[in-house]
Amino acid sequence: MTPLLQITNLHASIEDREILKGIDLTVNAGEVHAIMGPNGSGKSTLASVLAGREDYSVTEGSVLFNGKELMELSPEERSREGLFLAFQYPVEIPGVSTANFVKTAVNESRKHRGQEPLEPAAFLALMRERMALVEMDPSFLQRSLNEGFSGGEKKRNEIFQMAMLDPVLAVLDETDSGLDIDALRIVASGVNALRRADNATIVITHYQRLLDHIVPDYVHVLWNGRIVKSGDKSLALELEQRGYDWLKQEAAVEA
Amino acid sequence: MSTHPLVELAQRLVPAHVVSGDVESSDGRLDALRREGLREFVRMGIPTTRHEEWKYTNLFPFIGLDYSYAPVRWSERAASTDARTSMTEVASALGQHISIRIVDGVVEANLTNVPDGVDILELTSDIVENDKDVARTLGSGAPIGSHPFVALNTALLESGIVIRLRKGVQCELPIHLSVETTANASTLIAPRLLIIAEEGAEADIIHSSHTSGGATVLDVTVVEASIAATAHIRYYKIADDSDASRSISSVTADVHRDATFTSHALSIGGRFVRNDLAIRLCEPSSQGFLYGVSLLAQSEYTDNHTVVDHMVPHCHSEELYKGIYDGSSTGVFNGKIYVRPQAQKTTAYQSNHTLLLSSKAQVQAKPQLEIWADDVKCSHGATMGQVDDEAIFYFRSRGIDEATAKALLTYAFVSEVAEKISLEGLRELVMRRIARRLSAESILA
Structure with a gap:
């Protein structure tokens, strides 16, 4: 079986400073991977590079997504191919309603797949159903996208958009940051409801607590631009207890 | 120094008896006003970019053309139907409405559907002499002594349009003033509009210009509005015209107790648009709303100069102008707010935001707040940036x-x-x- 995502020796820099220094990672359909690591280890850079943020330049390595070279695709093509990035800091867009934005995005994906745009009534019904997953009130549809939303509302809106776009691979970049425990539970249950045998999720997080709710199959520790340790969910618990320092020392010895 | 062709044109067009002010032949107030207009225009001449109010306004490329003048005259015949496309578009968007067209200077007002209590009249010397509201409004707000083109318009004032809304009349049909010019030679037009809203009256007035034919049309329009207590007037100026048009307009409104004047300056296209708007809040609880959209491309130019004068306590003004400038276009926003010493409890808000879509586009923004009262709420904000x-x-x-x-x-x-x-x-x-x-x-x- 072809892996959904295969990252090989990925190097990426910003303004000539190398942040990712050779990442290898394989994600198969049906799996949830957690990527943890201290601040500045390159977690968010990895998410940005996958989504196609142009501030970063990829200097070496390859990323195959469903067998296609991801780095050759524009950010919008990646999305239409089924990649979704949930932003750590969703952007406020005054003047564009959530409904209009989601409709435009979904129809772009449908067009890409050769499907007709959804009928307005069917679309509205689908939006209401998917909003319920993250306990979002339908009144948000008419509000400007993310404008004046609380931290929790913004993150729920990200998962709502994910539910509408139905991605093959979702990358959640610190989705737990700024969430209280109730919002965390709602967001996590939304993500869990979208898990299927034919899709996969990468959860990027600083803390173990999100992983109590979204239980990963694999946990990877990123430090200094490399994955220095991989394991199952027990690794996350170990990190919670021991911190990152022991791993940094191990990595330093190996290097 | 030689006289500017436009000044020379004005001097030629104003009859000798008006210039001399000979009491025998003078026909009164209208002539006196024209005399004042001509005098001021000759005194001020054509403003250059050294003039603070005209600092970014480059009139040079078109102001010296050899214009022929198309005076405003009232036609006996009914409005023709051979409308220009852009005008038809506005007209059909309005649905049923009252139509006043100025076609190459000739006024064709369709007055068949004008409801009782709405008067659409020709501005004549008779009416200026005999109608005290007209006499009071004409020349009362327009800055004849400081705006050269208001002076020019006044010097050339022979005829114009009066829209009067009688006490308590809510005019449900929008009133559309459409200025259409079809010139094949450079043409100057100088429409004058008076809006007199009596107590409690209400109306929407749409003013649009439509230029066809290849030659440059210089449109120098002056609008003076008097809004009595509890009246509400909404005025829309649409600039969505061909490349041949050059528009300079001055709108003034005196707003009385509990009345509102709302202005929309909608510039969606136009080679050169200069809008001056001055709202005087002259009785307590009067309100002014000023909105503007400038959407420019290529080498288009739109310049909005606004003034809100809070003369008395408890008045409110709100101003929001947004500009989007592409190509090598230029946008200017100059917004003055005066709060006079006695105008306590004023609330006045101004914002002006700009998006520049091209590296060659330019914007000049200048908020100017002069606040002489201490118990007021005033704010202004200006931003400019890219997407x-x-x-x-x-x-x-x-x-x-x-x-x-x-x-x-x-x-x-x-x-x-x-x-x-x-x-x-x-x-x-x-x-x-x-x-x-x-x-x-x-x-x-």
């Missing part, structure tokens, strides 16, 4: 391409102002025009 890269990336990460993202973000930026248009048909037309110009039609689907 936010982070926002574009957010769109792209959701599968929306960069061009569409930019168009949608730009449309969203400007639609905030267009949404203030309360006439539904007109609002839809303006939104549609904006969307079309930005290639963002998909958002309307």
